[in-house]
Amino acid sequence: xxxxxxxxxxxxxxxxxxxxxxxxxxxxxxxxxxxxxxxxxxxxxxxxxxxxxxxxxxxxxxxxxxxxxxxxxxxxxxxxxxxxxxxxxxxxxxxxxxxxxxxxxxxxxxxxxxxxxxxxxxxxxxxxxxxxxxxxxxxxxxxxxxxxxxxxxxxxxxxxxxxxxxxxxxxxxxxxxxxxxxxxxxxxxxxxxxxxxxxxxxxxxxxxxxxxxxxxxxxxxxxxxxxxxxxxxxxxxxxxxxxxxxxxxxxxxxxxxxxxxxxxxxxxxxxxxxxxxxxxxxxxxxxxxxxxxxxxxxxxxxxxxxxxxxxxxxxxxxxxxxxxxxxxxxxx
Ligand code: TRP
Numbered sequence: 001x002x003x004x005x006x007x008x009x010x011x012x013x014x015x016x017x018x019x020x021x022x023x024x025x026x027x028x029x030x031x032x033x034x035x036x037x038x039x040x041x042x043x044x045x046x047x048x049x050x051x052x053x054x055x056x057x058x059x060x061x062x063x064x065x066x067x068x069x070x071x072x073x074x075x076x077x078x079x080x081x082x083x084x085x086x087x088x089x090x091x092x093x094x095x096x097x098x099x100x101x102x103x104x105x106x107x108x109x110x111x112x113x114x115x116x117x118x119x120x121x122x123x124x125x126x127x128x129x130x131x132x133x134x135x136x137x138x139x140x141x142x143x144x145x146x147x148x149x150x151x152x153x154x155x156x157x158x159x160x161x162x163x164x165x166x167x168x169x170x171x172x173x174x175x176x177x178x179x180x181x182x183x184x185x186x187x188x189x190x191x192x193x194x195x196x197x198x199x200x201x202x203x204x205x206x207x208x209x210x211x212x213x214x215x216x217x218x219x220x221x222x223x224x225x226x227x228x229x230x231x232x233x234x235x236x237x238x239x240x241x242x243x244x245x246x247x248x249x250x251x252x253x254x255x256x257x258x259x260x261x262x263x264x265x266x267x268x269x270x271x272x273x274x275x276x277x278x279x280x281x282x283x284x285x286x287x288x289x290x291x292x293x294x295x296x297x298x299x300x301x302x303x304x305x306x307x308x309x310x311x312x313x314x315x316x317x318x319x320x321x322x323x324x325x326x327x328x329x330x331x332x
Contacts, residue, residue: 011148018065021073025192025202086309097140139163190256195229198245
């Protein structure tokens with residue numbers, strides 16, 4: 001099934017979990033791209049709170065995390081006039097199509113998902129059935145919107161492949177119902193490394209507070225973290241990620257934030273100190289307007305935007321759900 005009418009913008013869908021704070025790696029790697037795609041695609045963005053429940057959570061934690069991340073995304077520049085922005089559990093079709101997807105995904109293919117293997121191996125005890133069927137729900141998220149493009153990192157490749165496979169299988173079994181989505185790794189995505197362990201990606205799941213810049217960090221905090229960032233002893237400013245991971249990371253961050261080129265920027269510095277000072281200044285200039293917008297957004301405004309988003313999302317998802325129910329032979 002194809003949904004593209006020539007001349008229209010591609011339908012894009014992406015989701016983010018409501019866990020932890022948003023750090024510089026999330027922003028430069030993915031979220032900045034969410035903001036820019038609002039302008040040239042038909043973008044649908046979702047806070048995937050049902051997915052968050054696949055790992056044990058305290059009561060109230062997911063609700064608070066959902067409000068927090070929604071507020072940050074609005075402060076970053078998601079504009080509900082330009083995209084559909086909503087919470088997964090507010091649109092019941094996600095859970096509903098998620099079930100149908102569990103009946104067309106096989107036990108074998110879900111068993112091969114490396115994210116399930118990693119997460120279940122790391123878990124200290126309880127492994128939910130939902131953690132296992134997580135990719136079926138993710139497939140439903142995508143397919144409900146006749147999505148053509150899913151811009152997510154390489155770590156999600158296997159899940160997007162699975163969404164394609166189950167969509168093709170459903171279509172083959174029951175007739176043409178779903179648009180087949182494609183994975184696209186965001187082009188502008190900069191890879192931001194941990195400031196203390198520059199051989200690792202900046203990550204919310206790894207506990208490295210000094211190596212991670214959060215978008216809500218105070219300016220002094222940012223200065224301190226950048227000043228203490230790990231470099232090396234040879235004192236030469238050169239872009240060489242293999243040999244000089246720390247310095248190269250600082251150069252990539254500066255390049256990503258100022259829209260420059262890391263190798264070219266390297267030529268402008270003789271010492272680490274001035275480089276670090278410029279990185280800190282660029283980051284502070286980046287976060288200040290975001291933090292100012294955040295301070296203006298109260299919960300009531302965020303909730304109102306999300307309610308509007310859920311309405312608009314439902315208007316797209318409900319007819320697709322209906323199509324799927326009829327196709328697979330349920331009595332409607
Ligand atoms: N699994 C994704 C992640 O962990 C989040 C997600 C859920 C998602 N549903 C999605 C991403 C649909 C893209 C499309 O990052």
